[in-house]
Amino acid sequence: MKIIRMKATFGGLDHRELTLKEGLNIIQAPNEGGKSTWSAFLRAMLYGINTKERDKQGYIAEKNRYQPWSGAAMEGVLELEWKGEKITLRRGPKGNTPFGKFEAVYTDTGEPVGFLTADNVGETLIGAPREVFERSAFVGQGGAAIDGAPALEARIAALASSGEEDVSYSQVERRLRDWLNRRRHNKTGLIPKLEEELAQNDEVEGRQAKAFRLAQEAKRELEKLQTEHKRLEAERDAHLARAMAARRQRWEEAQHALEEARGQVETVEGELNRYGTPPDKATLQQAQGELNRLNSLHTSRQQAEERLEEAKAAQERAAAGAVDPLFPDMTPDQAWEQANDDAQAAGEVPRCGGLYGAGAACLVLAAGSLVVSFTGLLPAPWMGWAACGVLAVAGVGLFVAAALRKKKAGALAQELLERYGAESPEDILARASAYREACAVAEQAVKARESAQKELDALLAQDETTRKALLELVHPFAPTVKDTFGVSAAISRALQLEEKLATARVKLEGAEKLADSLPRPEPVAADPGVEPRFEPAETAARLNAAEGELSRLRSGLAMALGELKSMGDLAELATRQEEAREELERRQTEYAALEIALNALDAAHTGLQARFSPSLNHLAGEYLAKLTGGRYDKVSLTRQFEALAEEAGGLQPRRALALSQGTADQLYLAVRLAACRLVLPQEEPCPLVLDDALANFDDSRMAQALDCLSELGEERQILLFTCHSREKAWQQGR
Incomplete structure (x- = not known):
């Protein structure tokens, strides 16, 4: 397995990218440059993050420790080559779970890698569970020492026995x-x-x-x-x-x-x-009231029609009653004026008193003239006779004129009374008054007919308006309605x-x-x-x-x-006594069997160690000799995975606690390299991750370690993170 490229938003890494090559990769960066973060990122991409882990005193859980400093979501991409196939792994957030989303695709095609899941990707690609990887091919900062883990111990036991890794x-x-x-x-x-x-x-x-x-x-x-x-x-x-x-x-x-x-x-x-949606209830009730009023309006219209017919008949009767042949085409006032004149003419008595008086005066004067003529008062008598004659004729003429006037006036009055069919001038005025009243009645009849017509027209207009409004009201929800019955x-x-x-x-x-x-x-x-x-x-x-x-x-x-x-209880006590004796005997038998089992297990484990430990110790010794320039060439590992180193030609192995920090790191690095060779699959070797693993090495042993790692780089990819420049200088010198 080879890592091609890593891109991460993880801890202090913000969209940072790291490209790697085959063999030994020396990644130099200063303190807080992201070396340990890159190592942790690689492990998290392969094995995920334990979200159940909690912060403790002096320890920050991984999910909190590597939260991106920028506040962005934790996510990353890992491109690698495994068994000749290029695969891209992606992890990102899933809800509130960091790295909860996982995707594995073939890099060239983008097709999903069906056999890789978030839970098995690390163990499938590395060929070992996380605890084995962390105790063999993954050396964290300051973590070169190796401790026991059930999975590592089971794998070591499997290598020495039948291959079972369950216990x-x-x-x-x-x-x-x-x-x-x-x-x-x-x-x-x-x-x-x-x-x-x-x-x-x-x-x-x-x-x-x-x-x-x-x-x-x-x-x-x-x-x-x-x-x-x-x-x-x-x-x-x-x-x-x-x-x-x-x-x-x-x-x-x-x-x-x-x-x-x-x-x-x-x-x-x-x-x-x-x-369609009908109007509200109040509008419908109002419309129903309008409909009821429309029915009442129909009755009122019928009554108005009847009143109009009656008014027309009354108008005709009144018009017929307002016709008088004595007053043809006359207005009531004109008829009254004519009747008044005719009544006056019919009632006037001719004034003949003056004529009669004048005639009498003439006759008196004629008589006086006659008397005067007889008295001789006049110069000539004929003058008296002449005056008397003239005055007498004048007097008689006046009496005749008065008589003729009186006769003529009587004939005119009689004619007027006969024309009016009246017996007196008052009857003439009564005839005119009746005509005037008949005209007034006819005029009232016309007004009554006009009023009835207006009332009917108003009712008809109101009927039409109401019908139209009701139809417009109901058509949105009853479009087929055409009459008031349908409206109702x-x-x-x-x-x-x-x-x-x-x-x-x-x-x-x-x-x-x-x-x-x-x-x-x-x-x-x-x-x-x-x-x-x-x-x-x-x-x-x-x-x-x-x-x-x-x-x-x-x-x-x-x-x-x-x-x-x-x-x-008596019975229970007796029963319990018997049960207790039986149980005691059974427990004693079990105890003896457990002692036998422990002795057999210890013997079996000793036998397994005898078969496996020499290989592990021998290979670790070879690596330690390369790392220390041959000063230490023997390594032994206890059951508790404590490593001991023995100098070349020495007699007594030394515990790691008795060695310098640099030599102790070299001892455990040798053990890890040996464990990588023995417990991890070699057909597809996984990368070896070293985070400042050479920090405590002196320059000479650093060069020896790099020679050893360079040789191992021909078999597997190695990622060496360092904060020093000497490793880079060594590589450039090579």
Whole structure:
């Protein structure tokens, strides 16, 4: 397996990219340059991040430690080559889980790599679980020392035996010792406890019989009451089950009513909205009132038509009554003026008094002239006779003229009275007055007819306007309506639907309130099938009383049993004694078997170590000789994975604690290199990650270590992170 490129937003790395090559890669960076972060990123891309890990005193969980400093989401890309295929791994956030999203695709095609998942990618590509990888090919900063892990130990054991990696010696040995201690550990083991129990039981066996008899008497009395109490509980449960069933039935009925009410509301709303939404109820009621007024208007129109016909007939009658041949085409005033003149003419008495007076005067003067002529007062008598004659003629003429005038006036008056068919001039005026009144009646009849016509026209216009408005009102939801009957039916139907909808909504509101007021019932308990003897309240009271009596009896029995328990039941004690003896014998047999198993396990492990340790120690010694320039050439690893180094030609191996820090790091690096060779697959060797692993090496041993790593780089890819420049200088010198 070879890493081609890494790109990360991880900790202090913000969209940083690292490109690698085959063999030994020396990555130089200053402190806080991201070396340890790149190492942790590679491990996280392969094995993920343990999200269950929590911060502790002096330790930050990985999920918190490597949160991007920029505040961005934790994500990364790893391109690699494995078994001749180029694969790209991607991890990113999934909800609040860092690196929870995983994707593996073939780099060239983008097709998913079906056998790789977030959980198995590391173990599949590396060929080992995380704890083995961390203790072999992954050397973290300051972490060259190796410790035991069940997975590493199991893999080492598998290499030395049949290949099984399910168990390790330390796990089995720890489990066997736990079982051994459980059976005999001072006074807390099972065997000492059983022995002590047997001794105590022998002591109380004599006193137990008396206490047992007293307890049995108390139990019999308690059993009777418990039987009644159980019966009462069953009856209470029966009441409760039936009440719960009734409650559930009410709840189900309320839910059914709620659904039915919703269905009714939806049905009515659907009917209302089939052609269009009708106006609100007030508008419909107002329209219905308009429709009622339209019916009243129809009646009023008929009445107006009748009044118009009557007015027309009255007008005709009045017009006929206002015709008088004496006053043709005259206005009432003109007729009155003519009648007034004719009445005056018919009633005038000719004024002849003057004529008669003048004639009389002439005759008197004629007589006087005659007298004067006879008296001789006149110069000539003929003058008197002449004057007398003239005056007499004048007097007679005046009398004749007066008579003729009177006769003519009488004839005119008679003619006028005959024309008017009157007996007196007042009748002429009455005829004119009647004509004037008939004309007034005719004029009133015309006005009455015009008023009736206007009223009818207004009613017709109002009828037309109202009909049009009603049709416009109902057409949006009743487009087929063409007359007032259809309007009435549509409005009535809409009002009925509105009323039905209002009723349905009220019903729905009531059903919702009822459904809300009834909590969802719990599952109905099974009816025990007991017919209660009492009402629920009496059953509860009797049950409470029974429980009180039971409490009293139990308290008394508890005291008796307490005393009995302090000594133990006679039969139970005998049974327990027998069981304890059998168990003691069984535990002692188990203890002996466990000791044999531990001895056999220890012997087997010693044999396995004898088979495997020489190979591991020999290979680690070869690596240590290369790293130390031959000063140390032997390595031995204890069961606890503590490494010891022996100088060439020396007699005593030295513990790592007795060595300098640099030599100790070289010792454990040699062990890790040997473990890489032995426990990791070699057909597709995984990269070796070293984070400042040579920091404590002097220049000479650093060069020797780089020579060794350069040689290993021909077999596997090596990532060496360092904060020094000497490794780069060495590489440039090569």
